[in-house]
Amino acid sequence: MSERADDRHPDDLLSDYVDGRLDGEARAAVERHLATCVRCQDDLVTARAGAQALASLPEVDPPGLADGPLDWLTPSATVADLATRRVGGRTRWQRATVALAAAAVVVVLAGVVTVSLSRSEKQASTSAGARAPSVSATQPGLGGALVSGPAVVDQGRSYTASTIEDLAHRLATDVEASAPPGVLPSPPGQSQAPGKIQTSPLDPATVAGCLAGGAGLAATDTPLYLEAATYQGVPAYVGGFRTSDSHPAFLLVVVGRADCSILYEARQPL
């Protein structure tokens, strides 16, 4: 029996009664009640009609979200972003581009000034060395604050899923180790030019904007890492971000250069 049985009208028993699932004393009690209660008699009739109506209701076909673009499915997207995305997906992209373009001048200048810094100082992980290609340590996510970011690295790398995972793991380790989080060391691997970060003539704002649009990141997400490379033969951008939700992680995103569509995403918890 239910602890919520209403002495006046045993609604919790009546649903079982409608379904023919009441036996013995419970059934007798309900029938005794029904004999004198007009309200429940009426409800019984309408409840049967309602149950019958529901039995005839068909399933509808879902929109097939899994078979469409999945750019909306990123851990740092917010629920509020979805409505904009569905109605006019470019709005966030445009905002992201504007926000990053505002910082582009500063970033490019910083890149020009600091690109020649020797990498050997990196080992000391002092703030000056570690932050070489970025302007200043700001807190990502503060609207209106100076948005900084790294220059775009281009070492002609060719990535696969597993080397992206390796890179993500390595960068995440560096993000965890660096304080405050600033620029990350250049990627490991084949053509490591000792002592130098090769920057690309590509505009960091363009690269970051493509990443933000393709990966659905918020406009206030500051990239920690930007690289132009190829992914499985496709010209791509690789971007590293720190997520801003309650489970911090490092996100390494690969987008195609042609249409900024997401090609791969690696996530490393911090």
Added chain:
Amino acid sequence: MTEPLDDADLVRRAQGGDRSAFADLMRRHERRIYNLAYRMLGTRDDAHDATQEAFLACYRNLGRFRGDSAFGTWLHRIALNACYDSLRRRRPTTSLDQEDAPEPAVADHADAATAAADVHRALQEVPEEFRVVLILHELQDVSVEEVAAMLDVPIGTVKSRLFRGRAALGRALTGGSPAREEREPASATPPSKPPADHPPIQR
């Protein structure tokens, strides 16, 4: 011959960053989640948004799903929260468009189409705490026990809402007021509405 992966396997892969595994999870569960949202919210647009929000919240919180409950149950709770959010955001004068009438399985029977549309419309007039029980139990064959667990209410409450919900629907179909009494007595437990991103997970 490869066996299909079960939900737990897909969840583990998705937790490890395999987005295609999460896409497979979506494919498996989207029909139920979408139908839950559609019958709860009444319009395809709202159902689409709520379904998307549910999967996004699921993806974001996948790291904290430990498998103590079935994935589908956990996802259902997230989806219900997304539906409640949508209902809270809704303006009081939302009207249902004609185009939201569902297409029945038997497409050439105009009567069936009309009937299904009528039932769908009437269902939107049923109070929400009854409607959710009708959808879960009557339309999706979720057991009373599992509905109770999902909504964090006693089984007796579920049965009571089931009866009242059916009766309200029956009245709405005949053009009467679905709300003989609008809400349950004050002593009743209100439907559980945990924050959208942190549904209580059964342990």
